[in-house]
Amino acid sequence: MQIDFEHRITAHCENGVASNLLRNKGLDISEPMVFGIGSGLFYVYLPFLKVNHAPGLSYRPAPGWIFNRLAKRLGIKIKRQKFSNPEKAQRVLDENLRNNIPAGLQVGVYHLPYFPEDYRFHFNAHNLVVYGKEGNEYLISDPTMETVHRLTEPELEKVRFAKGVLAPKGHIYYPIYIPQQIDWEKAITKAIKKTCNDMLAPVPIVGVKGMRMVSRAIRKWPTKVGVKKANYYLAQLVRMQEEIGTGGGGFRYIYSAFLQEAGKKINRPALLEMSDEMTKIGDLWRDFAVEASRVYKKRSNQTDVYNKLADDLLHLADLEEEFFKKLKKVI
Amino acid sequence: MKKSEVPQDKGRVSEKGSRELYYAVDDNGEYTTALSTGWEAKNIVQDHTMQEIQERIDQAQEDVKAGVVSPIVYFMELRRMDWQIVSDYTGMWKWRIKRHAKPMVFAKLNDKVLQRYADTFEITIEELKNYRGEECK
Incomplete structure (x- = not known):
């Protein structure tokens, strides 16, 4: 049993699942549009929450929010279900497949056999699509992978019922209604305003203020927690920014692509200029990652390196503050 | 990032035969996508x-x-x-x-x-x- 479903690789799993599921339903929407209209660009620093033994940092909102916001703004309805019973979860999935409905699933990555060893952490907010079943094997379209994969029933159950923070609890979701008419202009302006407000939020751990807080923290790390821990924290920070899913530069390139596509779609040339600017900011985030990776090469004065990184991050915060203020004005 | 600058180092995803997707601009400034085999900076932190x-x-x-x-x-x-x-x-x-x-x-x-x-x-x-x-x- 196999549903007619086109697998497309995307940068980020949640955008990818949303985009691929909606395309399957006849709404042609790119990953950047999903990300942008879902107000996916975000920044939050959670020093009190340790993730993999390092302070928590996220470049995106909580799992599920992007798709939910997108759905709300476009008038799409999504059905979501969670389970306490794995057998029931499988029954619902199988039933869906019989009815030709490809389903989005939230899963943990630790037990995903096709994931490289280096990425197998207890991270539970990964997303993929199941688009068929042959024998006791599920056909898997994981949008962060170039090709499709297969998982056996027990393998899929394991990842659907992974435990820990954000445990998926068999979470299954799929669009059930797509409106005939979509007001793109309204959706896009609303989404961009939301992102501007998020990034400029008067909250110390969020947006550009969050970046400044991280900058202050980075500066203190070597003396406060020691060079060894500081190096580990920094590695986690760069991983969050660049590792699979962000499309590079902590989602800045995906967002630039969105601004360009949106600007053309609703005919706002100002957005194209903003896209160029965001691309340049994205390049600086990449430079920041390169600079950070130097910490592990040279053993010279570590405090200087951390000070330089803190300065770079402050500069990025200034640029982005200016950027989002401007974006808010043009939209 | 320009499309031609999308890094093609030997990264961790390429170990399992996959690549990663990037959004990058082509010579005309238009956004497009490109696949990357990996990036040295990421390998180092990884x-x-x-x-x-x-x-x-x-x-x-x-x-x-x-x-x-x-x-x-x-x-x-x-x-x-x-x-x-x-x-x-x-x-x-x-x-x-x-x-x-x-x-x-x-x-x-x-x-x-x-x-x-x-x-x-x-x-x-x-x-x-x-x-x-x-x-x-």
Whole structure:
């Protein structure tokens, strides 16, 4: 049993699942549009929450929010279900497949056999699509992978019922209604305003203020927690920014692509200029990652390196503050 | 980033035969996509992370050998877990697990409790009970 479903690789799993599921339903929407209209660009620093033994940092909102916001703004309805019973979860999935409905699933990555060893952490907010079943094997379209994969029933159950923070609890979701008419202009302006407000939020751990807080923290790390821990924290920070899913530069390139596509779609040339600017900011985030990776090469004065990184991050915060203020004005 | 600048170093995803998608601009300034085999800067931070994880595992191994902690700590590190994750998988309170991390307490655990740990770490009860700090798995 196999549903007619086109697998497309995307940068980020949640955008990818949303985009691929909606395309399957006849709404042609790119990953950047999903990300942008879902107000996916975000920044939050959670020093009190340790993730993999390092302070928590996220470049995106909580799992599920992007798709939910997108759905709300476009008038799409999504059905979501969670389970306490794995057998029931499988029954619902199988039933869906019989009815030709490809389903989005939230899963943990630790037990995903096709994931490289280096990425197998207890991270539970990964997303993929199941688009068929042959024998006791599920056909898997994981949008962060170039090709499709297969998982056996027990393998899929394991990842659907992974435990820990954000445990998926068999979470299954799929669009059930797509409106005939979509007001793109309204959706896009609303989404961009939301992102501007998020990034400029008067909250110390969020947006550009969050970046400044991280900058202050980075500066203190070597003396406060020691060079060894500081190096580990920094590695986690760069991983969050660049590792699979962000499309590079902590989602800045995906967002630039969105601004360009949106600007053309609703005919706002100002957005194209903003896209160029965001691309340049994205390049600086990449430079920041390169600079950070130097910490592990040279053993010279570590405090200087951390000070330089803190300065770079402050500069990025200034640029982005200016950027989002401007974006808010043009939209 | 220009499309021509999308890094093509030998990265970790390429090990399993996949590549990563980037959004980059072409010569006309139009956004397009490009696949990347990996990026050296990421390899460096990734390698450093793996190295730290291995150090934690090695330390746990030493501690089991020295009789300071029970095998639970070693397998927890080996499976990249922390107390909270072990607690979530076993369904036991964290303080109880930390108690079980003491070799004296661990030695008295019954098979029912051990089985919950063995399932969590995907090993047998024997492997768990008989682990003495050897190089393994």
